Amino acid sequence: MGYDVLVCIKRVPAPGARINLTDDEQEIDTRHLGFTMSPHDECAVEEAVRIVAEHGGSSTVLCLGPPEADEQVRQAISMGIDHGVLLAIDEIDWDPQATASAISDTIASLASEGTTYDLVLFGNESPDAGNYQVGVRVAHRLALPIIAGIKGIDFTDDGVGEGERQRAGGRGSIRVRRQVTDGFELYELPLPAAVAVKEGLNLPRYPAIKGRMRARKAQVRGFEPQAEPGGLRKVRLRQPREQKTETVVLGHGPEAATAVVDLFEELGLM
Amino acid sequence: MSAAHVTGPALLAFVEHESGVVDETGLELVSAGRAIAEDLGAVLHAIVIGPGAETALERLGAYGAAHAHVVAHPDLAAYAPAAYAESIIQLMGTHEAVGVLASGTEKGNEVLAHVAARTDLPMAANCTEVAAADGAPWALTRLRWGGSLLEDAELDASTKLATLAPHAFQAAEVNGAGIGGVTSAASRGAGIGGVRASAASRGAGIETVAATEFQPELDGASTAVHVVDHEPSGGGVSLASAPVVISGGRGVGSAEGFAVLEELAGLLEGAVGCSRVATNNGWRSHSDQVGQTGTKIAPQLYVACGISGATQHWVGCKDSKNILAINTDQEAPLVTRGNYAVIGSLQEVLPAIVDEVRRRKGA
Ligand SMILES: Cc1cc2nc3c(=O)[nH]c(=O)nc-3n(C[C@H](O)[C@H](O)[C@H](O)COP(=O)(O)OP(=O)(O)OC[C@H]3O[C@@H](n4cnc5c(N)ncnc54)[C@H](O)[C@@H]3O)c2cc1C
Numbered sequence: 003m004g005y006d007v008l009v010c011i012k013r014v015p016a017p018g019a020r021i022n023l024t025d026d027e028q029e030i031d032t033r034h035l036g037f038t039m040s041p042h043d044e045c046a047v048e049e050a051v052r053i054v055a056e057h058g059g060s061s062t063v064l065c066l067g068p069p070e071a072d073e074q075v076r077q078a079i080s081m082g083i084d085h086g087v088l089l090a091i092d093e094i095d096w097d098p099q100a101t102a103s104a105i106s107d108t109i110a111s112l113a114s115e116g117t118t119y120d121l122v123l124f125g126n127e128s129p130d131a132g133n134y135q136v137g138v139r140v141a142h143r144l145a146l147p148i149i150a151g152i153k154g155i156d157f158t159d160d161g162v163g164e165g166e167r168q169r170a171g172g173r174g175s176i177r178v179r180r181q182v183t184d185g186f187e188l189y190e191l192p193l194p195a196a197v198a199v200k201e202g203l204n205l206p207r208y209p210a211i212k213g214r215m216r217a218r219k220a221q222v223r224g225f226e227p228q229a230e231p232g233g234l235r236k237v238r239l240r241q242p243r244e245q246k247t248e249t250v251v252l253g254h255g256p257e258a259a260t261a262v263v264d265l266f267e268e269l270g271l272m
Numbered sequence: 273m274s275a276a277h278v279t280g281p282a283l284l285a286f287v288e289h290e291s292g293v294v295d296e297t298g299l300e301l302v303s304a305g306r307a308i309a310e311d312l313g314a315v316l317h318a319i320v321i322g323p324g325a326e327t328a329l330e331r332l333g334a335y336g337a338a339h340a341h342v343v344a345h346p347d348l349a350a351y352a353p354a355a356y357a358e359s360i361i362q363l364m365g366t367h368e369a370v371g372v373l374a375s376g377t378e379k380g381n382e383v384l385a386h387v388a389a390r391t392d393l394p395m396a397a398n399c400t401e402v403a404a405a406d407g408a409p410w411a412l413t414r415l416r417w418g419g420s421l422l423e424d425a426e427l428d429a430s431t432k433l434a435t436l437a438p439h440a441f442q443a444a445e446v447n448g449a450g451i452g453g454v455t456s457a458a459s460r461g462a463g464i465g466g467v468r469a470s471a472a473s474r475g476a477g478i479e480t481v482a483a484t485e486f487q488p489e490l491d492g493a494s495t496a497v498h499v500v501d502h503e504p505s506g507g508g509v510s511l512a513s514a515p516v517v518i519s520g521g522r523g524v525g526s527a528e529g530f531a532v533l534e535e536l537a538g539l540l541e542g543a544v545g546c547s548r549v550a551t552n553n554g555w556r557s558h559s560d561q562v563g564q565t566g567t568k569i570a571p572q573l574y575v576a577c578g579i580s581g582a583t584q585h586w587v588g589c590k591d592s593k594n595i596l597a598i599n600t601d602q603e604a605p606l607v608t609r610g611n612y613a614v615i616g617s618l619q620e621v622l623p624a625i626v627d628e629v630r631r632r633k634g635a
Contacts, residue, residue, distance in 0.1 A: 017420075019605035019609075020583065020605075021417060042565060129565065129584065130416060132398060132414075132417075132418065133397050134381035134398075135384075135388055135395055138385040141389070142389035143389070145493070147354075149353065149497050150353075150378070150382045150385070151382065177500075181559075183512075184505055186502070186503040186505070188499065188503065190500050191497055192496065201558055201561070201565040201566070202558035205551075205554060205558075233394030233429040234425055234426075234428075235426045235427075238424050239416065239422070239423050240421070240422050240423075240424065241422070242420070242421070247610070247611055249597075249607060249608060249611065249612065249613050250611065250612050251602075252612050252614050253614055254614070254615045255616035255617075255621060256616070256620050256623075257624075258616065258621060259627070260628060262596070262612075262614060262625050263625060263628040263632060265596065266516075266540065266573070266629065267632075269572055269594060270572075271542075271572065271573060272540070272629070272632065
């Protein structure tokens with residue numbers, strides 16, 4: 003019964019107002035930063051937990067990243083994900099081709115052990131690298147249909163039991179929603195499928211104490227992927243040129259209202 | 273078709289259109305594509321797909337496309353990313369493509385990612401600069417952290433795939449401003465209107481833009497995922513196009529606290545925005561969120577109330593023409609980076625502003 007859902011997540015730093023770089027200009031200086039999973043990924047995790055709560059089945063989180071990304075895998079487990087897989091690498095991340103091949107190889111090797119997934123979820127893009135392609139590459143390697151930019155997922159065969167689905171010769175399908183300028187586009191994907199989701203899909207939960215306890219004790223399965231570098235090579239990171247602005251303080255407290263409304267008038271907003 | 277003048281290596285540009293209308297981002301792509309093609313000694317071919325594509329051709333010549341491919345197939349009536357990609361790949365094959373460009377939009381990035389996946393070629397997303405030379409890796413710059421950082425990178429592949437960040441390149445007509453336009457010639461050959469410069473409105477030396485119809489071979493796997501339905505949106509003042517956005521963050525304190533922001537936005541016919549903290553606390557829907565994972569906006573005035581100005585918020589509002597921060601902390605980044613500031617509690621400042629607006633409006 004139910005659906006087996008895999009969620010792929012990335013560990014990213016949570017920088018403040020300015021992002022500082024390391025001296026070699028290769029990475030951002032994370033010495034004073036916290037880390038989190040990418041916001042789109044967090045929504046994917048939440049969705050997996052909801053799908054399994056509603057329909058049954060199981061959820062697994064998979065992360066490729068430095069050994070410290072164990073923290074994000076456990077964060078997902080604390081939110082209600084059942085199983086964790088960490089593909090530990092020596093770097094912060096790999097280029098998108100190497101990342102995708104490591105993830106798809108892992109999914110394929112799990113399949114050879116008999117573990118398969120009805121739905122593979124990705125975040126639409128990672129906030130730090132913004133490559134927009136890992137999910138699509140993984141899906142293609144695994145011959146799964148995929149659609150990106152999704153803000154709503156519905157199982158169209160709601161109420162149909164596993165037996166009935168199998169007799170019908172498939173595992174059902176999903177209907178997904180994607181926001182466009184003038185509304186939403188709807189797509190239908192036969193399962194098994196992959197979907198890259200965006201923030202706005204749902205409101206991710208805060209882990210409860212019980213979840214955090216469970217996450218601390220959970221077994222996280224490790225894989226050591228082989229790097230297969232692709233053709234996009236980072237040379238260096240740099241700060242964009244920023245225009246200096248002189249801030250005009252219009253006043254303190256409610257007395258500033260007159261000056262503010264003068265500004266509205268000046269800008270033609272009244 | 274008369275593609276004889278379009279010889280040599282090709283640089284392909286996948287140009288998006290909405291029922292035949294190419295927006296500014298698409299024109300930027302064609303303009304930038306022409307410059308890159310020149311550096312490569314290549315010819316720029318535009319690819320347009322889907323219903324209305326023939327109409328989309330009209331402006332492409334003026335902005336620098338030498339040739340256009342109109343991809344026609346019954347399975348391409350609705351957007352289908354993998355099938356779009358498959359069509360582009362088939363054109364790559366028949367035209368010795370040295371590169372394929374697309375806009376760094378949701379669809380542009382998605383379609384090119386499918387091209388990249390199917391060909392196992394590298395792809396650089398959201399480039400802001402591209403230095404291309406024939407037979408060498410491309411040196412490019414791309415957005416990181418939504419534009420808070422830039423990455424200089426090298427793209428090395430037999431065929432280079434890159435998307436261009438919206439508004440990083442300028443759209444310019446090839447022959448300078450004021451050119452009347454390219455008109456669709458009478459139906460030619462396969463029934464597609466070839467787009468050619470009309471002699472009356474164009475200066476000398478502009479190439480004729482010929483359009484060729486291309487019918488790809490598509491299989492079920494590439495056409496499986498396509499738009500099956502469309503739900504129109506509700507209307508109202510949209511965050512993305514409002515002239516003024518009144519936005520609230522943690523400082524607002526509660527969902528109810530947004531009432532005064534709503535009131536001010538209503539008086540100024542603007543929209544209400546928010547930071548991710550407001551979204552995560554369930555005070556506002558995600559569709560109001562401004563920032564890297566929310567909406568990017570560029571209103572005449574952005575009023576940020578109780579928002580600190582973290583980098584992920586800043587990339588969403590930095591293109592505003594004017595920024596006014598209302599914050600208790602005069603060191604908050606949005607205060608120091610904005611054009612105007614009011615130091616104080618928004619719960620006291622906003623009602624006073626609302627009163628003053630009402631007084632002047634005589635309401
Ligand atoms: C990968 C990633 C993506 C993200 N994407 C986004 C995004 O798209 N959009 C976004 O907004 N954030 C995003 N964030 C979150 C971002 O990092 C910040 O956490 C968030 O923007 C902070 O929101 P805030 O300014 O409302 O809250 P805070 O940073 O807590 O700031 C609150 C501000 O309110 C002021 N204040 C408090 N009380 C009052 C009062 N009574 N009157 C006036 N001022 C008051 C304080 O002085 C302070 O400056 C993202 C984070 C990550 C890691």
